[in-house]
Amino acid sequence: MTTGPAARIVDLTMTLRYRHGLGALSPYFAGLEAGVARGTRCASCGRVWFPPRLICTCGSAKLGWLELSGEGTIRHATEGPATLPLSGLSGVFVFGLIALDGASNLAFGRIAGDRPARAGARVRLAAAPRGAVHPAQACVYRML
Amino acid sequence: MRPPSPSDVLIAGTGMVPFRRYADGSTPRDWVRAAAGEAIAGAGIEPDAIDAVVVGCESDHFSLQLAPGALMVDEIGLVPRPVMRVESGGGSGANALRAGILHILSGLYRCVLVVGFEHAASHLAGDDARALYALSFDADVDGMAGASAAALYALSFQDHMARFGSTMEQCAAVSVKNHGNALKNPLAHKPLALSIADVLASRPISTPYRLLDCSVISDGAAAVVLARADFASATGVPRVRIAGSGCAADHVRLGDRAEPGRFASKAAASRAAYAMAGIDDPSRAVDVAEVYDSFTGAELQGIEALGLCADGAAGPAMLGGAFGRDGRLPVNLSGGLLGQGGPPGAVGIAQAVAVTRLLRGTYWEGLQPARELRVGVIDSHGGIATVSIVHVLERLS
Numbered sequence: 001m002t003t004g005p006a007a008r009i010v011d012l013t014m015t016l017r018y019r020h021g022l023g024a025l026s027p028y029f030a031g032l033e034a035g036v037a038r039g040t041r042c043a044s045c046g047r048v049w050f051p052p053r054l055i056c057t058c059g060s061a062k063l064g065w066l067e068l069s070g071e072g073t074i075r076h077a078t079e080g081p082a083t084l085p086l087s088g089l090s091g092v093f094v095f096g097l098i099a100l101d102g103a104s105n106l107a108f109g110r111i112a113g114d115r116p117a118r119a120g121a122r123v124r125l126a127a128a129p130r131g132a133v134h135p136a137q138a139c140v141y142r143m144l
Numbered sequence: 145m146r147p148p149s150p151s152d153v154l155i156a157g158t159g160m161v162p163f164r165r166y167a168d169g170s171t172p173r174d175w176v177r178a179a180a181g182e183a184i185a186g187a188g189i190e191p192d193a194i195d196a197v198v199v200g201c202e203s204d205h206f207s208l209q210l211a212p213g214a215l216m217v218d219e220i221g222l223v224p225r226p227v228m229r230v231e232s233g234g235g236s237g238a239n240a241l242r243a244g245i246l247h248i249l250s251g252l253y254r255c256v257l258v259v260g261f262e263h264a265a266s267h268l269a270g271d272d273a274r275a276l277y278a279l280s281f282d283a284d285v286d287g288m289a290g291a292s293a294a295a296l297y298a299l300s301f302q303d304h305m306a307r308f309g310s311t312m313e314q315c316a317a318v319s320v321k322n323h324g325n326a327l328k329n330p331l332a333h334k335p336l337a338l339s340i341a342d343v344l345a346s347r348p349i350s351t352p353y354r355l356l357d358c359s360v361i362s363d364g365a366a367a368v369v370l371a372r373a374d375f376a377s378a379t380g381v382p383r384v385r386i387a388g389s390g391c392a393a394d395h396v397r398l399g400d401r402a403e404p405g406r407f408a409s410k411a412a413a414s415r416a417a418y419a420m421a422g423i424d425d426p427s428r429a430v431d432v433a434e435v436y437d438s439f440t441g442a443e444l445q446g447i448e449a450l451g452l453c454a455d456g457a458a459g460p461a462m463l464g465g466a467f468g469r470d471g472r473l474p475v476n477l478s479g480g481l482l483g484q485g486g487p488p489g490a491v492g493i494a495q496a497v498a499v500t501r502l503l504r505g506t507y508w509e510g511l512q513p514a515r516e517l518r519v520g521v522i523d524s525h526g527g528i529a530t531v532s533i534v535h536v537l538e539r540l541s
Contacts, residue, residue: 001161007169022284051285078298080350084290085275095295097399106399108286136288
């Protein structure tokens with residue numbers, strides 16, 4: 001790219017700090033920190049959402065909180081090197097789309113266990129082994 | 145082909161800088177000045193003829209510049225024109241183009257400059273850039289849990305594989321085609337001569353995707369001048385109009401979608417664009433397409449969502465050469481995001497640049513098909529096809 005006189009380059013570092021609210025989804029995140037799968041049920045169509053929706057896909061806003069068993073089935077799983085946001089935890093992680101028993105949707109989450117995570121395998125929501133910088137990292141799905 | 149009508153929105157001028165990882169100290173201001181200047185000159189107009197400016201850009205954190213619209217309209221020398229910045233993730237450039245079209249269709253403006261840029265590749269450390277991209281999805285629910293673009297696209301394509309039996313060999317054929325097309329495109333970031341075996345042997349990123357299944361993050365800028373037909377200057381090149389424009393959204397979380405492997409928003413956006421263009425059967429009407437190939441499988445999913453072939457048929461057709469330069473429907477002759485590169489604020493506009501030049505018959509030697517092209521489709525999205533933007537371009541007589 002022609003810029004005329006030689007373009008200079010400087011190194012900059014910016015550190016940002018946030019005080020981050022979790023809003024109406026707070027019961028969900030509090031559940032994750034306690035190892036509890038807390039979702040919502042639509043009073044109009046009966047769909048159960050985990051992660052929760054506060055407006056159902058049927059259009060209804062009449063949803064209430066409920067607790068699921070926390071057990072479910074892996075629908076799809078993917079493995080690769082990753083770094084968890086903000087925590088700096090790096091390694092080879094397995095992530096998946098998981099159908100929790102009783103839920104109408106699929107949950108994205110980290111899967112832990114000694115065996116390969118394959119579609120159809122059973123998992124259970126459990127507290128993560130290390131401290132989390134965000135409630136979304138407070139749990140993993142452990143292979144049963 | 146029909147002649148232009150006075151109210152047609154024409155792509156009157158095009159410009160772009162090479163998509164690269166710029167390490168020469170140049171900045172988006174430099175790239176935007178160059179791309180916009182080329183587009184204005186190509187339109188055969190003076191800058192004073194521009195009525196309004198639309199700027200596409202995804203992230204202020206990449207460029208370390210908030211409110212880039214105001215900066216760029218000044219940088220180009222177009223103060224006091226009205227300016228609007230548009231963001232739609234990877235579809236930022238495409239939705240900026242759509243906003244420019246809507247500016248003209250509103251009747252308020254006759255000539256609009258649309259310019260998009262991103263400083264995504266060389267400015268911010270790679271890990272920091274990936275951490276920001278992870279916030280492109282549902283940041284609290286999925287992003288903070290560790291979701292990356294690679295992981296989510298991989299899970300989406302696994303769903304496609306489970307439903308249709310699509311394979312990684314089919315995906316590898318996308319990589320071979322697009323990186324190969326980039327060899328003949330001097331503006332491309334990642335020209336590579338590859339074999340299917342090369343792709344299948346590359347480093348795993350997020351199963352089933354490997355390194356050569358993934359598009360590159362690029363720096364760059366692209367621009368077009370849009371003008372009403374009764375205002376545009378005659379420049380001696382064939383005229384290309386915007387025949388259709390569509391945009392649609394899907395649930396942001398893959399798991400909330402009925403079919404995580406299907407790009408439903410792209411299907412809806414394309415239906416709207418085809419209806420506006422009067423196209424009943426896109427698989428027959430479309431001569432050339434630029435499809436958002438952030439990952440190889442996404443090109444297959446995109447081709448199907450755009451109605452360019454039946455669900456599940458894109459993979460076999462890809463292996464059969466249907467989407468190569470001399471195939472039934474050339475896709476991503478520019479190289480796409482895989483080969484040409486992917487600065488989010490510029491990609492959708494660069495697609496318009498490529499297809500306009502293809503329809504005019506002035507694209508790069510070795511990439512311009514021998515047969516005459518009349519109708520082209522350009523397609524971008526943000527998220528995992530969470531917001532899709534589709535345009536139909538048509539060459540006029």
